[in-house]
Amino acid sequence: MRLLISGSWVRAPRWAESFYRVFCLCFLSDSVAWSVALRDGVVLKAVAVDVLLLVLFSLQHSLLARTPVKRVCQNVFGVLSRSVYCFTTAVALQILMHYWQPVTSAPCLWSVRNAPWDIWFPLICFILHFLCWAIICSILLIFDYPELLGIKQVYYECLGLGDPLLLKSERAQRLYAHLRHPVCVELLTVLWLLPTFPLDRLLLAVYLSVYLILAHSLDTQDCTYLRRQLRSKLQLFSAPLEGKTLFACINCKCKM
Template identity: 75%
Template sequence: MASVTARVIICILALLNFVFVFITGADFVSFISFRAIYNNITGESTICQDSVPWSFALRDSSVIKSLVVDVGLLAIFIVQHSLLAWAPVKQACQSVLGVLNRAMYCFTTALALQILMQYWQPVTEAPCLWSVRDAPWNTWFPLLCSTLHFICWAIIFSILLVFDYPELLGIKQVYYECHGMGDPLALKSPRAQRLFAHLRHPVCVELAVVLWLLPALSLDRLLLAGSLSAYLALAHSLDTQDCAYLSVQLHSKLQLFSLPQGEAAQDNYIHKQD
């Protein structure tokens, strides 16, 4: 009876974590894309002060205070995201949390993002690094940015689904544990496990686009985009073996479209074993 109760509690915690991470993801899309572009189109809030010279803005105490707070928030997220992925810490958490280890990692990541988004300090007293305000581009360029942001987020969500979204959030681990099927990652091929270990963030290009492509780039947005872009670039270590594996998998998937349904299913099963 205790085992059944424990499984129910684990499932509830995993589902609550899924809801929290999903809500945080939606908030992050709004924070990165919607708010910045919407404010630029409507002009409801001041993004920057182009009339203020940089020499004066960088000595302004309010600007420095906002930047210090933002750097601290970024440090919280980066430390959390890296420390819990460090092998000794990861093994220690695994020994304590067991099957909930991945869910805990996603929960703390979402919590760090929520703290960052809630307490982020816009720098409105400094000039913009660029600002598209001349007609007709002050109308068309924000629309272009909105379209490209939508496409990039659609690609990001598609890639997350391809990379096994339930496993990334720790739900699949709980499901397999409750059914006595072991660790789902252990059932993947060694080359797939190697790829997942090296490619922690499979959406670097798309995230770079949504971070940098804006009608106006304020000083705090430069800090955010620069820090996250550098972190994304340093967080994975793909090599020639990983690229070769990705090439083989892509080629096999493309071949499925040219095969009859029965042969396609058989061929897909064979490649899963690889």
């Protein structure tokens, strides 16, 4: 406010112009113009293939999760329905990665090439990526991944215990209905934080970001439940347990 009243706002664009020049020098140093690249047939073909692959993956991941389709799969595959879903998801991901077309003829959205950021920024990205993947792996402490992958369903069926999801608490079933794999923030960081950001990566990041935002419906009750579960799991691994206490904690973990 003081800046506007004093009239010194006139000098503000100089700071903005200087920042923009530094940003362009460090990040936007491609010689190919966007107007030229977007008329290139090779670029358009690669973008079309990538969009098609993303649409196919999202269709598989979403349609097979619909209730009518799940009922059909349950009638056909029985206890293997969840395993079939995970298997088809893995196949869709392999197809996506194998046929993905890098766009090398178009300029990068940003590319760190000048010192000292050409060394520090990739290092920062590596550290943050490592932390994000560590957090993603730590979700194993909270979520029941054998059940998520369909392994537990087969094991429980052989023992005559029924569906393991129905043995969990109502709050756990509610959470699973809203979000099966809570790695949104970490995955968004991995998608967007890169020292070089080409056009195909922009397409991947935008598409998956929108898909992640639209796919989950977590609320405050789910977040509270997750915090409590994480606290209890950390206590489980930090405190020495013997006899009935250990047995009680294992039962609590199974019903989570």
